[in-house]
Amino acid sequence: MPRTEKQIKDGLTLVDAINEALAQEMERDSRVVCLGEDVGLNGGVFRVTEGLQKRFGPDRVIDSPLSESGIMGTSIGLAMAGMRPVPEIQFEGFMGPAYDQLVNHAARFRNRTRGSLTVPLTVRVPWGGGIHAPEFHSDSPEAIYIHNPGMKVVCASTPTDAKGLLLSAIRDPDPVIFFEPKRVYRSYREQVPEEEYTIPLGKAKVLAEGTDVTMITWGANVFQCLEAIDQLPEDLSVELIDLRTLNPLDWDTVCASAEKTGRVVIVQEAAKTCSLASEIMATIMERCFLNLKAPVQRVCGFDTIMPYAKLELDYLPSPKIIVEATEQVAAY
């Protein structure tokens, strides 16, 4: 689909970029089908699949029954029988019913059959808080899926990354969970290459190079961190890492930066305990112990249930808290 004038002038949103990636991949590979609740005629509740059914037909952009385990389980069958399904779970809070199929089946077929049956599917999931959505619509469950082996987990924060990472995910021979930060869906635009391109899974991006403090994050918090860096004193040199792929994680980039700065702040939306931030801290401690100049600091959600909209911004890491944490680590 040709880009609109606004898209040409102001760039693409995350929604636009994912939509374009899906369209280009469906064009390129007839095995790719999208399925999920309301993804067809309605174009998805976030309009990520807008126009795709009109273009590719209802047999390739499929309005499925309201049935998360069904969506995930049939996608496994589709994938095993030679298709490249891209199911959507409408919100991360609805992944519960699909959990069994995802973790116990999609993630295990290759291993349990010693490679004779494989499940190349990419499940797209709108993820995270910050848009004042109802309950069960704002969670950050990535740690659960990182903890379980056999799947890859991606969280793209920018339109350009989203397009390239999604194309890599769909072409990947293994199941991939593709988390899409809702808060970024329409809040940020940038110029995105029109042609198809891939960004390798498992590679973090250093958004800003620095020498004093390493800031590690993913998803919508990339923008909170950028804001925090703007507010920090100019003579504090911050290195900002956007992980992009959460499993497999780019430990080389993380540890090289931690070794260089000796001071690390990890920022995530998810609750603190047993989270990805915990794992990053542990690994930095294991591998970079002698380089550390300060205890690694975490800025996380709290170990509470994600509050409803009114308290949402009190729960989520804010630039102000990130600034405080960074200053503490820098001054230690």
Place this chain on the structure above:
Amino acid sequence: MPVRTAYQAKIEFLQILDEHGHYDAKLAPPGTEGVLTDEQAVFLYERMIECRRLDEIAFTLQRSGRMYTYPQNKGQEAAALGSGFAMRKGTDWLVPCYRENAALFLHGLPMHLVFLHWMGDERGNAIPAGVNVTPIAIPIGTQMLHATGMAWAFKMRKDDRCVITYFGDGATSEGDFHEAMNFATTFNVPAIFFCQNNQWAISVPREQQMASETVAQKALAYGAQCVQVDGNDIFAVYKATYDARERARAGGGVTLIEAVTYRLGDHTTADDARRYRNSEEVEAWQSKDPLIRLRKFITAKGLWDDAKQAAIEEKAKAMVAEVVKKSEGIEKPSTDEMFNFLYAQIPEELRKQRDTLRTHSLGLDPAQAGLRAGSH
């Protein structure tokens, strides 16, 4: 305004060969479609014997500590074989539970792989290319969605293949059964849902599992065809599955077949069914054993005699010995096997973990274990 009937249905029960070996030629005229020939009946009887002997040996292997757990198939051979035989080998797909060994063997799965699986070895699930079966499914009911997705893919690709999926009566209480039936019928995929209603889900009897009179009627809620068959009657099972397969191929929809059968053994070797069911019930079903009635039938037709029985028993014994030898003769997998099949390409972190296990330094970071990235 009179109340009108919005929906009405009946559930048919099909039995062609009864427990005394009487054959209803009106229901299944020999020589017609979907009816087993004499030759096929003998062939399938021989496979039944083989499977029964294999089952018995698996049980003794477990009891002597040579196999970890094993779910006996005893008593359900007609259901597995009759349905499996109706599916086209190398074309259609079987998505089983764990009491359909005979059907899997019929479709080319090497028998020792099933033993390997229950001996705690993933290589038992390494299905050879060209054998269209998915691995034994342990969690209950999840495989029905995979079968539905596969059938859906074949429909999308205009590939003339059907999929049959197996499950028990207990599995129909799982959400995945309903989600699979709903997807399968909504998208009209070439799938057959084959329920081996063996009356017991471990210790819970069928009537405590559901309030519906039959399992078959659950199909009505989803707009699927359905039929209840005598699951110990291989003629009825074959005919119902054959008809369902032809219907599916013609785009005529999904069929739920309820095969009424009985689990003559325990749930698995870890179970003792005497704790929850009485011996009278078991004895009553023993007389309905599918092997007994098929033998009666082929004997009465002059197709079978004691000499042939002795010969197949001898053959089965040798075959089973070979399977045991093959499954026990394989070396323990290397610890690398834990890591090598998680992803198409092993991630760096996993590679390091694999290497630490090689040096018996489990839990240590490779750097601390004296290993450096890239050294292996």
